[in-house]
Amino acid sequence: MxxxxxxxxxxxxxxxxxxxxxxxxxxxxxxxxxxxxxxxSAAEPAAPHQNKLLLCDLLDISGVLSEAASAIVDDSFTRCFKSNIPEPWNWNIYLLPLWCLGVIVRYCILFPVRVLLLTVGWIIFLGAFIPVHFILRKHDHMRRKIERGLVEFICSVFVASWTxxxxxxxxxxxxxxxxxxxxxxxxxxxxxxxxxxxxxxxxxxxxxxxxxxxxxxxxxxxxxxxxxxxxxxxxxxxxxxxxxxxxxxxxxxxxxxxxxxxxxxxxxxxxxxxxxxxxxxxxxxxxxxxxxxxxxxxxxxxxxxxxxxxxxxxxxxxxxxxxxxxxxxxxxxxxxxxxxxxxxxxxxxxxxxxxxxxxxxxxxxxxxxxxxxxxxxKFAESMLRRLRTKTSDEDLSTPMEG
Structure with a gap:
């Protein structure tokens, strides 16, 4: 699968x-x-219609092959958890310099600013949260209200750090x-x-x-x-x-x-x-x-x-x-x-x-x-049952010599 x-x-x-x-x-x-x-739910191979025991009956793994092929052709499960890599768009003489400039801006300018913003946000959050959490322990309603506001604040800082x-x-x-x-x-x-x-x-x-x-x-x-x-x-x-x-x-x-x-x-x-x-x-x-x-x-x-x-x-x-x-x-x-x-x-x-x-x-x-x-x-037992059924059918179809 x-x-x-x-x-x-x-x-x-x-x-x-x-x-x-x-x-x-x-x-x-x-x-x-x-x-x-x-x-x-393991499916048994379909019973053959021929009365004669053939080699294909022994090698009939169509059920197993169909399940495997179905998983390969249309694997609707694993595609739910795959990261889709975008197709490259910048491999030409016009766009590559702009893309390189964008990389420099993102990693050398935006990223340091975002790290600084996140650091300052955590300092403010911890500087306010820790005193409130311990000093207002006896005032449960007020403490929870302030802490909720601080949690919303630090979440806003996180969102801002991603722009x-x-x-x-x-x-x-x-x-x-x-x-x-x-x-x-x-x-x-x-x-x-x-x-x-x-x-x-x-x-x-x-x-x-x-x-x-x-x-x-x-x-x-x-x-x-x-x-x-x-x-x-x-x-x-x-x-x-x-x-x-x-x-x-x-x-x-x-x-x-x-x-x-x-x-x-x-x-x-x-x-x-x-x-x-x-x-x-x-x-x-x-x-x-x-x-x-x-x-x-x-x-x-x-x-x-x-x-x-x-x-x-x-x-x-x-x-x-x-x-x-x-x-x-x-x-x-x-x-x-x-x-x-x-x-x-x-x-x-x-x-x-x-x-x-x-x-x-x-x-x-x-x-x-x-x-x-x-x-x-389970598959081997299924094949053995098929062979026994075939043998019994052949014995019944063979005319008795009198």
Whole structure:
């Protein structure tokens, strides 16, 4: 199927991508279910019509070949996670000097200015956030309000460091109970772009070390929902946290990326149904990036998030449109899966991206050698059944000598 997950190239890439990928227990559970599905759905070769046993019957692997050819000719899954490299346009005597001049401007002028802007922004943010976080600890309401404003400020600094040109369509989200926002997911900068406009809380796995420190300080002020690896086995635990969050009028708006992984902004994969089982209003958000200057898709298998940010900071600009679509509620006799598909249709249509019937967790699926052996055994058993059937048919068709 061409969906094997490549190994992580370095520790920095592993550290960055571990924030946004599913937990190991989820991957193991998904891999077990996927292998069972593949084994159950393994197709047997079609029964031959000839009565005579031919060599082609022994060598008939048309089913296997057709599946392999289908994956090669139209691999609609891996194309969802490919970075599309633009065709070269500057290899001529007229445009090459201008392109070289542009490289000098981007790397020698714009990039240092952006680094300086980001550094100053972090100094201001930390200089204000740390005192507020510790001094106003007893004044929880005021502390959270100031911290939310500071988080929006640092997100605006990040967007400015890319020369972000973001156009927001529709009314700005307002805090109301019993509502959740869902959006298509291209990169971690989706959160930054949405956060600079409105303070959102997100769902994230709990991590140790400096990541845990960041979660317990900066992101804690947003009311983000954390879960441990052991809790991820029990979806009811996370679901209960979500329900408590959405009914609390003092909580920040809840933002969920139901695809569960980053997609290249040309396709949209299936939504997880968890956000649509909360019995609340779902507010769709469509995000579309213009690739005129840079592709904002973060391919976590090829580059760390740090390198992804550096690529954005050395481009001319990040151009993006954000649409806040009409809130939706589940209809009578509509299942959460149907509700999720309806919202996905809205986002895909508004952003101009294609829907595909793939689960994003397949990105993390890696076929095991045990599965390969079982598939080979299943195919061998199928061929043996065919040979026995052929032999029996020939015996019945042979006239008995009297």
């Amino acid at each position: 061409g969906i094997q997950r490549t190994g992580v190239k370095d520790s920095n890439q592993l550290r960055d991508s571990s924030l946004f990928r599913p937990s190991q227990s989820e991957v193991d559970l998904y891999q077990h279910d996927m292998e069972d599905f593949l084994l159950d 972000g040109v973001v156009k927001y369509h529709g009314p700005r989200p307002s805090r109301r109970p019993r509502q959740v926002f869902v959006a298509n997911h291209t990169s971690m900068i989706d959160f930054i772009i949405l956060e600079q406009m409105t303070a959102f809380a997100v769902i994230m796995q709990k991590h140790p070390g400096w990541v845990g420190l960041l979660q317990n300080t900066v992101l804690e002020s947003l009311g983000c929902i954390w879960f441990n690896r052991t809790e991820s086995k029990d979806r009811h635990v996370v679901g209960e946290k979500l329900r408590k969050h959405v009914i609390d009028p003092e909580s920040n708006l809840l933002l969920i990326f139901p695809e569960g992984t980053c997609v290249n902004n040309e396709y949209i994969v299936m939504f997880k149904k968890g956000a649509f089982e909360l019995d609340c209003t779902v507010c769709p958000v469509a995000i579309k990036y213009n690739k005129i200057f840079v592709d904002a898709f973060w391919n976590s298998r090829k580059q760390s998030f740090t390198m992804h940010l550096l690529r954005l900071m050395t481009s001319w600009a990040v151009v993006c449109d954000v649409w806040y679509l009409e809130p939706q509620t589940i209809r009578p006799n509509e299942t959460p899966i149907e509700f999720a598909e309806r919202v996905r249709d809205m986002i895909a249509k508004r952003a101009g991206i294609k829907k595909v019937a793939w689960d994003g967790y397949l990105k993390y699926y890696r076929p095991s050698s045990k599965l390969t052996e079982k598939m080979q055994q």
